[in-house]
Amino acid sequence: MIRDEATGEDKEVLVLYEGEYRLDVKDGYGEYRWASGNVYKGYYQKDKRHYYGEMFWNDGSIYKGEWYEGVQHGYGKMIFATGEIKEGFFDNGVFKFEGNESQIKAFMLKNNIKSSGKYEENQRLTSKNSKSSVGVS
Numbered sequence: 141m142i143r144d145e146a147t148g149e150d151k152e153v154l155v156l157y158e159g160e161y162r163l164d165v166k167d168g169y170g171e172y173r174w175a176s177g178n179v180y181k182g183y184y185q186k187d188k189r190h191y192y193g194e195m196f197w198n199d200g201s202i203y204k205g206e207w208y209e210g211v212q213h214g215y216g217k218m219i220f221a222t223g224e225i226k227e228g229f230f231d232n233g234v235f236k237f238e239g240n241e242s243q244i245k246a247f248m249l250k251n252n253i254k255s256s257g258k259y260e261e262n263q264r265l266t267s268k269n270s271k272s273s274v275g276v277s
Contacts, residue, residue, distance in 0.1 A: 159184070182207065191256045197221075205230065208256045215244040 144151050159170015165187035166172075172180045182193020188210035189195075195203045205216020211233040212218075218226045218235065228238040229247065239247065248255055 185209075185256075206256050208232075208254065214248065214255045215239075215241045 143149070154175055156173045157166060157170055159166060159172075160168025162168065166184035167186060169183055170181075177198035179196045180189060180193055181196075182189060183191035185191065189207040190209060191207065192205070193207050200221035202219045203212060203216055205212060205218075206214030208214065212230040213232055214230065215228070216230045218230075220226075226235050226238070227240070229236045229244045231253075247253070
């Protein structure tokens, strides 16, 4: 339960995770839905968004690309609700410059920039572990 500061009422907030767990944390492929309507579909490592994932915001914005320890990092494409598109290099959640996937990968390799790695491998992974659904209030 959380208290709505505007009304002072207690509200139940439901979030849903459906996906893989390892050692009681999100690890592997999963989908996370927030009460706000935001949705993440992709990979987790040690309870953080990691490798490849797609984030859908309730305003219509979409990010498809790499994540590293919970933030957008590496090659990605952000499509804003306004229709504006930014494709290129994201550094710790901040868009730095434009480029296609091969240009960004070459830049990261040349500059020894850490990537989530296993990007292509994780796009091909199939679920090997049992799936679970958890509602949190």
